[in-house]
Amino acid sequence: MKLLQIIDSLEAGGAERMAVNIANVLTQEGHDSHLCVTRKEGLLQKAIAPEVAYLFLNKKGKIGWRAVFKLRTYIQQHQIEVVHAHSTSAYIAVLALVFLKNPPKLIWHDHYGKADQLDQRPDKIWKLISVFFDQIISVNKRLKTWAEKELKCKKVLYLENFAVKVPTVPLLSPLGGTEGKRIVCLANLREQKDHLHLLQAFERLASEYHEWTLHLCGQDFQDAYSNELKRHIQKPALASRVFLLGSRPDVTAVLNACDIGVLSSKSEGLPVALLEYGLCSLPVVVTDVGACKEVVADCGLVVPPENPELLASALEELMSNRELRDRYALQFHEHVLQHYGSDRYVERLLEVYDS
Secondary structure, three states, X not given: OEEEEEEEEOOOOHHHHHHHHHHHHHHHOOOEEEEEEEEEOOHHHHHOOOOOEEEEOOOOOOOOHHHHHHHHHHHHHOOOOEEEEEHHHHHHHHHHHOOOOOOOEEEXXXXXXXXXXXXXXXXXXXXXXXHHOOEEEEOOHHHHHHHHHHOOOOOEEEOOOOOOOOOOOOOOOOOOOOOOOEEEEEOOOOXXXXXXXXXXXXXXXXXXXXXXXXXXEOOOOOOHHHHHHHHHHOOOOOOOOEEEEEOOOOHXXXXXXXXXXXXXXXXXXXOHHHHHHHHOOOOEEEEOOOOHHHHHOOOOEEEOOOOHHHHHHHHHHHHOOHHHHHXXXXXXXXXXXXXXXXXXXXXXXXXXXXX
């Protein structure tokens, strides 16, 4: 089949990783796989398999008509059969397809990261364009329920994200702290990721676990939220123990050099970062948002969101017990391989494409 993934950027986010991963594994299944990036290239461009046909639209402005027509022409020339639009790239996909005589099927993949705050989600534009969707894929059950209730497309599928372990490259730069005593949080510096409560939790453990360090790996948008985090990190209990790594191309190497994975989000869809923790055999502490509890099952520690006291308690439980860390790490690794591997995912996705 001739299949096109569309995503707005190649910055290191969950939806972006999924678009690249899907495009890559489809080539392994023998399909003619294409990937279109609408607005911005980024670190994940290096992760695209050489067999994947690549298109960058360089879209400017709200609509970007030049990009719309370029995408439309590409779809016609390559005789694309299924367009798989991720997140907000659905806007340009609809504009490119709406006037085609025999348009390909259009799938919208909803990766919305604030699935716990759906009452605040603007839905007018989605209601309007959802009449053009042949299928909706939701990354967690709440998003599926929302789509079934609010949108016009009646074919809605809950399909869990998957992760693939990329070849490990050496660390580009050494991590601070002591080997065997590092905690990592793989999340871009956005308010919904709630690093602030994570810092408060880590600060509570400063005196007793002063050798442990916290490594925040994710894109820094240099905004008010980022500045607030940096001010908090300057506290004496944190200044020498918290490291901002930024967005890194050697993420797998960073995870392999750490000992506990944590996500302290206020809201989530189904974080790919959590699956990557599992692939790298990290024991995890996560907040009970989105599909996190479902993903972790009994293979890690889950705490309520926005509660630094309980978050600190869960982190301490792992930090103080090497045997527990090792057990959870092994269990979670096997759980992710069994339930969130690429083979199972591609099989179900191809059933959607075929239908």
